[in-house]
Amino acid sequence: MPEERTRKIVIAGIMSAIAIFLGVTRLGFITWFSGASLTIMHVPVIIGAILEGPVVGLVIGLIFGVSSMIQAAVAPGGPADTLFTNPLISVLPRLFIGPVAWLVWKSLKNLPVVGLIAAGVLGSLTNTILVLGMIAVVANFSPAQLLPIVVANGLPEAIGSALIVLVVVGAWLRIRVGRKQGANL
Template sequence: MKNSALSEYVKTALLTAIIFLLTFVPNIGYIPINPVINVTIIHVPVIIGSIVLGSKKGAFLGFMFGITSFIKNTFFSTSAMSFVFNPLFHISTGYYAGALYALVICFVPRILAGVFPYYVYTALKKKITNVGALLTAGVAGSMTNTILVMGLIGILFKNEYTQMLGEKAANGVFAFIGATILTNGLAEAAVAAILSATVAKALLVMKKRS
């Protein structure tokens, strides 16, 4: 029991370190494809942790993902979208509700992205193939993050986001958000599903043997 608990803490610490590495090493975890959108794979360690270690540790890893989002966008801003994750920006402008909204976007989607994959995998692993359950859990975690982040931006920062988009929002901000989810979001989900399923499968085999 002690060895099992220690192993889980080591894996959690390792996945946390990977989250920070992906965040702060340029162009690894956040891959800028235009001034507005960054494609991210930082949620992959969160999804892996959720599947292998359970929803609580998955939520913790999601929280750490949120911490890195806060730090990067508050102190090392490189994207036009950084303001939606930066509470200090809104405090400096006197928009205190915006500061709370930024914290919600930073943490809520990331934490839930660490919770849902565990339950999706647990629900499906006895109904479909193990690989199918792992892939589906990976898609669920990635899309949870993407849909909630983009949806909350549209709800909480609609005016500011529309102004930032300019001509790109000609058909409406939610049309742009929907297009982003269907393009970047699905691409991220596919990558996350493959990576998380591959690594999680290996870790689950090791866990079973031990």
């Protein structure tokens, strides 16, 4: 039991550090043709939740959200970043990424490849939809203004998340993908 708690703390710490590192170094933002950047900073939240459960996912999501809020206040990357100084936009939606990804994974664990892909997609879309939803509510944007962002950014982010989650968690849990298993992915 103490080893399990220690493992959860270590995984939460490592995944949180990766999320913060991706944000601070801007490596978590991939330049995209739509003019905005794709983000992969939510991927450690998804991975942590799948590996260690919804509470760990919630903690990593909290740390990701707080670091995102601090980053937006200290070193904004553009005018839209000022919206992310509001914790309702930067923190609250990120609390749901891990629990949603974990629920999806738990539901589809018997089909591990499908489960990992679905957890990656739905965890990512949770981030996109809830963040944009809060922007709509707090900053009074219409859904019509935000829908192009979902299509141009949210869907590619979901695909990228699914691939990263499949490869990383598949290797960690030694899940067979095609003819490859575990670290041979």
